[in-house]
Amino acid sequence: MLFRHNDKYPYLLKYMNNKIFSIADARIAARRRMPRIMFDYVDGAAGSEYACVQNITRLDQLRLQPRVLVNTENRNLGKTLLDKLWHLPFGIAPMGMCDLTWPGADKCLATAAVKYNIPLALSTMASSSIEDTFQRAGSNAWFQLYVGQSEQVGFDMVDRAAKAGYDTLILTVDVPFVAPRPREQRNGFQVPFRMGPKQFFDFASHPRWSIDTLLTGIPKVANNVKEDTNTKFVRNESRGKVDWSFLQRLRERWQGKLIVKGVLSPEDAVRIRDSDVDALYVSNHGGRQLDSAPAAIQMLPLIRDAVGNNYPILFDSGVRNGEAVIKALALGADFVLIGRPLLYGLGAGGEVGLSTVIDLLINQIDATLAQLGKPDINDITQDVIVP
């Protein structure tokens, strides 16, 4: 296919190697190559986008304590989470409609999950099905559940995930209502997609994305529709019915590991821990939900204190480099999930761009461990943060 690009095209690899030295570089490249409406879907956030910016700024403001004269020649980045050893301390956060970033993005994420031995959280809103993704990523794949108006549609997906072989389910609870995101509104972003003159011009000025998308097929939401009952996908349908009693019903139904995502309150965290949930996922959804929410990293140590030392915590929101991964681990996370940076990589250069971003993060984590005199990532504790 003329416009398809992946690592079989050496010019792209060369371009990536010459241009992408940070996540910020990947973001700029993605912005250039993606239609504005799609870039803004990924990059945008709720309200004035203050929460999104704060996530990044608060992480940047934390300082790490260098230590010297420690032998750090051999370093270990592997981490055990939920009884499984992963090669890296981070995984792929659940993100809906990734194929809007670049055609075939979901498949690239699944391939990367296997290649790097990291978890991939497949979103309810993904363009790839629960079954196909398990075929591609096997036990590296987790399933992330949203429940809208119909609990039955939600439970059907849970049953499908169990049948396909998934062992880990993430219930996302911080989207009781899809928050208005001004950039999406300004661009007329909606699902199903509607094309007006503004969008036409946007696509026409990004022919590579547009032709490749046309040739690959317009991405569709693959999971939360039931064709036999004509259930239609409605992106903005209320997800506000999900409450503590639902969590209890889900816990009874799902036999595998259960993670609850989108927790920012220590009080909620304790109640979730006591509801037989296997792990907590601290996140403010990358600032996409409540503009006045605290930065996720602010709440992390408070939540760690509340739930105690031995309860697994995952973290995302604002991680833009390897140092930020280490900071989150130091402040109480057991594992970190990466969101937008991976979509910037995909938007910048498909499969090659994605690997470039993951390799960048690995190198930065590796370099940071050496600087901190901590050759094993499992030895990162709060003392690496300058008080």
Ligand SMILES: Cc1cc2nc3c(=O)[nH]c(=O)nc-3n(C[C@H](O)[C@H](O)[C@H](O)COP(=O)(O)O)c2cc1C
């Ligand atoms: C384009 C996009 C789509 C997302 N879709 C979902 C989703 O379907 N389910 C979910 O739990 N979180 C979703 N999230 C939130 C991410 O899982 C994660 O919490 C967030 O990206 C972290 O913020 P950061 O990317 O700024 O680090 C989405 C985020 C983005 C950027």
